[in-house]
Amino acid sequence: MKKIQSTCNYCAIDCNLDFYVEDNKIIKIVPTKEYPVNNGFSCVKGISLDKQQTKFKPNPLPRIKKADGSFEYLTWENGFKEVAERLTKIREKYGNESVAALSTGQMTVEEFALFGHMMRNHLKANVDGNTRLCMATAAVAHKQSFGFDAPGYTLKDLELSDTIIFIGANPIVAHPILWGRVRNNPNKKIITIDPRYSETAKNSDYWYGINSKTDLTLFYTLANLIIEKDYTDKKYIEENTENFEGFKNFVKKYTVEKASEICGLTQGEIEELVELIHSGKRVSFWWTMGINQGHEAVRSVQAIINLALMTGNIGREGTGANSITGQSNAMGSRVFSNTTGLFGGGDFDNPNRRAKVAKALGIDESLLIDKPTLPYNRIIEKINTGEIKALWVVCTNPRHSWTNNETFREAMEKLELLIVQDIYDDTETSEMCDIYLPAVPGVKKEGTVINLERRLSAVRPCLEKAENELMDYEIFYGVAKALGLEDITQNWKTPKDAFNFMRACSEGMPCDITGVEYEDLAESHGIQWPFKSGDKLVTDERRLYEDGKYFTPNKKAKFLFEKVAENPLPTSEEFPYIFNTGRGTVGQWHTQSRTREIPFVIDAVSKEAYLYINSKLAEEKGITENSKVIVKSKNGESAEFIAMLTEDVKYNELFAPIHYIECNKLTPSVYDAYSKEPSYKSAVVNIFLKGE
Ligand SMILES: Nc1nc2c(c(=O)[nH]1)N[C@H]1C(S)=C(S)[C@@H](COP(=O)(O)OP(=O)(O)OC[C@H]3O[C@@H](n4cnc5c(=O)[nH]c(N)nc54)[C@H](O)[C@@H]3O)O[C@H]1N2
Ligand SMILES: Nc1nc2c(c(=O)[nH]1)N[C@H]1C(S)=C(S)[C@@H](COP(=O)(O)OP(=O)(O)OC[C@H]3O[C@@H](n4cnc5c(=O)[nH]c(N)nc54)[C@H](O)[C@@H]3O)O[C@H]1N2
Ligand code: SF4
Ligand SMILES: [Mo]
Numbered sequence: 176m177k178k179i180q181s182t183c184n185y186c187a188i189d190c191n192l193d194f195y196v197e198d199n200k201i202i203k204i205v206p207t208k209e210y211p212v213n214n215g216f217s218c219v220k221g222i223s224l225d226k227q228q229t230k231f232k233p234n235p236l237p238r239i240k241k242a243d244g245s246f247e248y249l250t251w252e253n254g255f256k257e258v259a260e261r262l263t264k265i266r267e268k269y270g271n272e273s274v275a276a277l278s279t280g281q282m283t284v285e286e287f288a289l290f291g292h293m294m295r296n297h298l299k300a301n302v303d304g305n306t307r308l309c310m311a312t313a314a315v316a317h318k319q320s321f322g323f324d325a326p327g328y329t330l331k332d333l334e335l336s337d338t339i340i341f342i343g344a345n346p347i348v349a350h351p352i353l354w355g356r357v358r359n360n361p362n363k364k365i366i367t368i369d370p371r372y373s374e375t376a377k378n379s380d381y382w383y384g385i386n387s388k389t390d391l392t393l394f395y396t397l398a399n400l401i402i403e404k405d406y407t408d409k410k411y412i413e414e415n416t417e418n419f420e421g422f423k424n425f426v427k428k429y430t431v432e433k434a435s436e437i438c439g440l441t442q443g444e445i446e447e448l449v450e451l452i453h454s455g456k457r458v459s460f461w462w463t464m465g466i467n468q469g470h471e472a473v474r475s476v477q478a479i480i481n482l483a484l485m486t487g488n489i490g491r492e493g494t495g496a497n498s499i500t501g502q503s504n505a506m507g508s509r510v511f512s513n514t515t516g517l518f519g520g521g522d523f524d525n526p527n528r529r530a531k532v533a534k535a536l537g538i539d540e541s542l543l544i545d546k547p548t549l550p551y552n553r554i555i556e557k558i559n560t561g562e563i564k565a566l567w568v569v570c571t572n573p574r575h576s577w578t579n580n581e582t583f584r585e586a587m588e589k590l591e592l593l594i595v596q597d598i599y600d601d602t603e604t605s606e607m608c609d610i611y612l613p614a615v616p617g618v619k620k621e622g623t624v625i626n627l628e629r630r631l632s633a634v635r636p637c638l639e640k641a642e643n644e645l646m647d648y649e650i651f652y653g654v655a656k657a658l659g660l661e662d663i664t665q666n667w668k669t670p671k672d673a674f675n676f677m678r679a680c681s682e683g684m685p686c687d688i689t690g691v692e693y694e695d696l697a698e699s700h701g702i703q704w705p706f707k708s709g710d711k712l713v714t715d716e717r718r719l720y721e722d723g724k725y726f727t728p729n730k731k732a733k734f735l736f737e738k739v740a741e742n743p744l745p746t747s748e749e750f751p752y753i754f755n756t757g758r759g760t761v762g763q764w765h766t767q768s769r770t771r772e773i774p775f776v777i778d779a780v781s782k783e784a785y786l787y788i789n790s791k792l793a794e795e796k797g798i799t800e801n802s803k804v805i806v807k808s809k810n811g812e813s814a815e816f817i818a819m820l821t822e823d824v825k826y827n828e829l830f831a832p833i834h835y836i837e838c839n840k841l842t843p844s845v846y847d848a849y850s851k852e853p854s855y856k857s858a859v860v861n862i863f864l865k866g867e
Contacts, residue, residue: 283622343465759832
């Protein structure tokens with residue numbers, strides 16, 4: 176029996192797992208002992224990766240839709256040619272920007288790099304990813320406040336913090352291994368800020384059941400009270416930050432009386448929170464999608480960062496304003512996808528960076544794309560206006576996951592060409608495609624992923640591929656070759672080539688990985704960026720900002736703030752309830768294309784879309800447990816759910832898991848102004864017993 180260490184490619188924890196393989200079959204999966212992230216533990220998804228062995232029926236070849244709607248199988252060679260020819264024709268007829276792509280935070284660094292180089296530099300296409308639906312807010316906020324998209328913490332900080340504050344995060348369900356690290360900490364207070372009495376809230380010492388999308392008011396008020404009570408860390412503010420005076424004046428108007436009314440918390444609760452922050456010696460703030468997805472999300476993240484900065488809770492053990500990342504390689508997509516910044520970071524119009532990146536890639540600078548991609552929502556709008564004619568969707572299922580998802584279906588119907596590259600041909604998006612490109616799943620792939628604490632980790636094939644099976648990297652390479660892209664054909668033959676290009680591009684940047692050897696990542700403890708050529712590894716767990724220096728030109732972190740905006744989607748008589756959405760269970764992953772393969776998950780979860788409703792509201796509406804309900808959203812759509820009665824959601828709120836396509840039929844087309852991330856958790860709706 177062979178043992179192969181690889182990385183779980185579901186969530187951003189990036190647990191390492193030992194795969195025991197015999198006769199090209201996975202016999203068992205054991206979470207890797209002493210791996211600094213998960214040390215012998217994992218969740219149910221990781222140890223079920225053996226189920227992810229997509230059986231391509233009848234074969235793993237590309238297929239193309241014929242006029243009568245049936246599919247014809249092609250050899251890979253002909254498939255590559257077909258994709259290349261059709262993309263070329265569309266570009267020639269309508270221009271470069273008539274082609275776009277949607278990618279993901281679930282591919283490897285090497286795959287992003289190759290895809291980004293081909294699509295952005297060579298074809299000048301717009302390529303956004305599902306990272307826009309997830310981490311864009313944190314990425315933009317970090318860049319503005321710290322000068323680079325660099326989350327500073329290490330998971331060890333959860334074990335060292337005396338006051339752990341979760342904001343819009345439910346790690347018990349979404350990041351169970353992270354929660355395990357919290358439990359390793361014997362001396363902590365856990366505080367959760369979430370409108371829902373979530374699994375995490377229930378296991379916390381304090382729960383603040385804030386009104387939906389009022390976090391920014393709360394944070395500004397906390398800042399004001401901390402200043403009034405003279406609880407700030409003046410030395411830290413003076414030495415390491417910029418514009419505190421402006422912030423101090425700005426927050427004066429955020430009084431506890433007003434905040435109490437807006438946020439639905441008592442004045443006592445808000446004051447208690449101030450004291451908890453003040454009395455902690457090592458306070459850490461952790462947020463996820465309850466904050467990233469909102470109409471003023473970037474400013475909300477920055478308000479959390481401001482609280483950490485002004486109390487000196489950053490860059491020390493057990494502290495930090497810490498963004499929890501979603502997908503296995505969302506961190507990799509943020510610096511190595513060539514979508515919103517150059518490879519390795521830096522703006523597309525920065526001449527020094529352009530010269531360095533071109534040199535690192537061995538190409539003429541003029542080949543580099545000169546602007547960031549259009550964001551996801553604009554790509555869809557441009558499909559609707561007819562400016563974008565071809566879309567290539569890789570490793571994401573937007574027909575299900577995009578907000579207000581009927582608009583995605585409508586847009587797809589306008590396209591001349593929809594290419595879908597997925598490990599399944601029956602996802603909601605795959606089923607709409609003109610060309611389907613089957614890719615093998617993670618257990619047969621090779622490359623690198625980067626976890627939420629900046630740790631590079633090796634994905635190594637546990638199983639050999641069968642005849643005609645290809646991994647995403649090989650599919651991109653095949654298309655690039657068919658397009659006649661010489662520099663790729665010659666120089667990007669293997670994932671290792673791509674890794675080395677990214678390594679060279681990172682030189683001198685905050686995410687410098689020039690000291691990392693591709694081969695050395697296998698069977699290792701992983702390694703956090705930065706790791707520069709010549710660096711020596713002293714410890715497995717490192718944090719940034721320990722010297723108080725940030726990545727801004729003057730090395731100071733910025734206090735950024737803005738007046739709290741009016742909620743663009745207030746409740747009304749017609750739509751009196753808030754439709755909150757999120758992860759339902761540990762076993763279910765997003766659109767369930769993958770986790771439906773795990774029998775004991777499927778046995779345990781509802782087959783039909785369901786939602787949680789407060790028992791009192793249910794009673795008023797004549798809704799009983801398991802009755803069918805119709806939810807009508809302000810976006811004009813309605814959908815059917817099974818009702819589950821609970822006290823854990825407020826009277827005026829419903830909560831629906833995202834794992835059912837009905838959920839996003841109802842979510843709004845509302846975005847944060849800076850990150851363009853959808854406000855997925857705040858639709859306004861009404862609810863009726865079915866048949867009434
Ligand atoms: N099992 C499982 N794990 C996953 C995933 C999965 O699909 N399944 N997906 C992964 C990915 S990509 C991501 S991004 C993460 C997401 O991880 P999380 O963000 O932790 O999960 P969510 O359930 O989306 O949302 C977290 C909480 O935000 C709360 N919330 C809603 N509105 C507000 C608000 O206005 N303010 C505050 N303070 N809170 C609010 C919700 O009630 C919810 O409890 O999970 C990752 N892990
Ligand atoms: N209402 C609401 N909607 C949300 C959210 C929310 O909180 N509320 N959260 C948003 C967030 S944070 C996220 S990250 C998105 C996730 O949304 P999606 O990215 O659409 O969800 P997944 O189901 O992870 O889709 C990944 C697809 O890739 C395929 N796949 C898996 N591995 C591979 C591979 O190696 N290669 C290829 N080519 N394909 C592969 C899978 O079969 C699946 O079809 O959903 C967003 N939507
Ligand atoms: S899904 Fe996340 S927590 Fe679960 S095994 Fe995979 S990486 Fe670990
Ligand atoms: Mo996500």
